[in-house]
Amino acid sequence: MRAKRVIGLAVGIAMAASVGQAWAQARKAPYFASIGAGEARMRTGPGRNYPVDWLYVRSGLPVRVVETYPHWRKIEDPDGTIGWMQANLLSDTRTAMVRGGEIRTLVEEPRRGARVLWRVEPKVIGRISDCEDGWCRFDVRGRAGYIEVAHLWGVEAGEVVE
Structure with a gap:
């Protein structure tokens, strides 16, 4: 019985890997x-x-x-x-890079006038999430806040990233 479980597990893993590869190639x-x-x-x-x-x-x-x-x-x-x-x-x-020649701010909430949490220089790379309505959550090694999509390279205007 144990041998059948191991074989079944191996087949399941192989199928999952090929489904993942097919998805990546079909993207x-x-x-x-x-x-x-x-x-x-x-x-x-x-x-x-x-x-x-x-x-x-x-x-x-x-x-x-x-x-x-x-x-x-x-x-x-x-x-x-x-x-x-x-x-x-x-x-x-999903990552993005700060574009332009100016230092940008990361704010507490996705809106202009929100409290500034951090400042980021051009070409800084961070992980993005919660992108919606022209803003993304931008995380640089645990220091995170919201930044306008217009200041990032790596996400399209209007794109939703979860």
Whole structure:
């Protein structure tokens, strides 16, 4: 009886993994993701035989996936650079980068005039959640508050992120 349970568990895990892979491959571009590896190479084409254009060493950097190919994603980084990256180097964790040349504020509530909690410099990366009505909750290593979507790269205006 124990052997049947172990085999059943293994089959269930394998089925869940292939369903997850099928979902990831079926996801329609464009969408936002983030770099999930400490080092990630951007290549000129969808394969290891293509030259490396960039080496990213900033885990969590938000990217826009603009095209999908089996095991590869064509991405755009916050500076507008476009190239190919292996899909397993990307994460579904939603992050964003503060854009512009000014220091921005993180506020207590998603509205103008709310109490200021933190200040963030341009190019700071944080996790986003609760995006709605032009605001996102932005968390930088446990220091969180709301910021206007217009000040972020990694989320579209009008997009709802839970």
